[in-house]
Amino acid sequence: MIKGYFGLTEAPFTKYVPAANLFHSQAWQELSARLDHIVKNRALGVITGEVGAGKSTAVRALSSRLDPIRYPFIYIADSGLGPRGFYREVLSQFGVTPAFYQRDARRQFDRVLMDAYENQGKQPVLIIDQAHLLSASMLAEVRFLTNFQFDSLSPFALILVGQPELRATLRLRAFEPVRQRISVRYHLGGLEEQETRAYIEHVLTVEGDPAGHQQPLHRLPPGCHGPGRTDRRRGQRTAGATGLRAVVEGFSQVAIEGSAEGPSSLRPTGGT
Numbered sequence: 001m002i003k004g005y006f007g008l009t010e011a012p013f014t015k016y017v018p019a020a021n022l023f024h025s026q027a028w029q030e031l032s033a034r035l036d037h038i039v040k041n042r043a044l045g046v047i048t049g050e051v052g053a054g055k056s057t058a059v060r061a062l063s064s065r066l067d068p069i070r071y072p073f074i075y076i077a078d079s080g081l082g083p084r085g086f087y088r089e090v091l092s093q094f095g096v097t098p099a100f101y102q103r104d105a106r107r108q109f110d111r112v113l114m115d116a117y118e119n120q121g122k123q124p125v126l127i128i129d130q131a132h133l134l135s136a137s138m139l140a141e142v143r144f145l146t147n148f149q150f151d152s153l154s155p156f157a158l159i160l161v162g163q164p165e166l167r168a169t170l171r172l173r174a175f176e177p178v179r180q181r182i183s184v185r186y187h188l189g190g191l192e193e194q195e196t197r198a199y200i201e202h203v204l205t206v207e208g209d210p211a212g213h214q215q216p217l218h219r220l221p222p223g224c225h226g227p228g229r230t231d232r233r234r235g236q237r238t239a240g241a242t243g244l245r246a247v248v249e250g251f252s253q254v255a256i257e258g259s260a261e262g263p264s265s266l267r268p269t270g271g272t
């Protein structure tokens with residue numbers, strides 16, 4: 001639908017946007033810089049944002065700009081993950097059979113990660129996505145994960161990524177020891193109106209047909225801020241990337257059903 005109306009070669013706003021086609025909003029750039037900082041300093045970082053804000057995409061982009069040999073990238077997005085499952089996952093990625101008992105697996109984890117760092121010149125990057133769904137036991141375990149050599153040195157970076165509830169959970173007293181170890185926090189907000197327009201134009205341009213049917217949008221479709229979520233901190237309505245897909249698809253459908261030109265709000269500039 002949207003593909004035909006804008007003369008695109010691919011359906012835009014798809015789940016996997018190639019790294020080269022990503023839209024670099026202000027917030028995106030800030031997030032990317034923080035992710036790089038966490039990796040470089042082998043720190044513990046917490047990234048939050050509403051569903052569709054672009055968190056997982058940013059993490060994917062991070063992995064694509066890191067040398068996989070030097071920065072082994074371990075991405076876990078299993079909501080039912082407990083400490084045992086976590087150690088099993090990480091250790092098996094390093095080719096080590098995990099011990100049965102959690103305490104032993106924790107020691108193995110320490111040994112394997114330290115060996116990778118000290119003897120192999122590697123700086124592993126561990127990502128736990130959907131971290132707002134982590135069990136209390138797994139969140140508490142994060143403290144041990146970051147407890148290397150009495151806090152003086154960590155051989156890896158750990159990034160927890162999740163919806164805003166994650167921040168609230170980490171504020172609980174039980175997680176105070178974990179909270180103390182977090183050195184980078186970032187909340188990825190939605191796009192403001194100006195950037196929303198730029199984002200839609202960007203997607204329609206980078207995924208457009210070289211024959212040139214695509215044109216920048218004349219005006220943001222009314223309601224583009226509708227499907228976004230309220231940025232709780234700032235009390236503003238903002239649009240997440242996923243919501244925009246629905247809006248623009250909806251508008252192109254109306255355009256095709258309603259008139260040959262489409263609604264004025266979506267009519268490309270330069271057209272009639």
Ligand SMILES: Nc1ncnc2c1ncn2[C@@H]1O[C@H](COP(=O)(O)OP(=O)(O)O)[C@@H](O)[C@H]1O
Nearest residue numbers: 013014015022023051052053054055056057241
């Ligand atoms: N920087 C970006 N540029 C272009 N599209 C993006 C960007 N970030 C996210 N998207 C789009 O938004 C969708 C949702 O992003 P995602 O990273 O899955 O959100 P989250 O993990 O925060 O829920 C992606 O599938 C992609 O289509």
Ligand SMILES: [Mg+2]
Nearest residue numbers: 055056057129
């Ligand atoms: Mg995600």
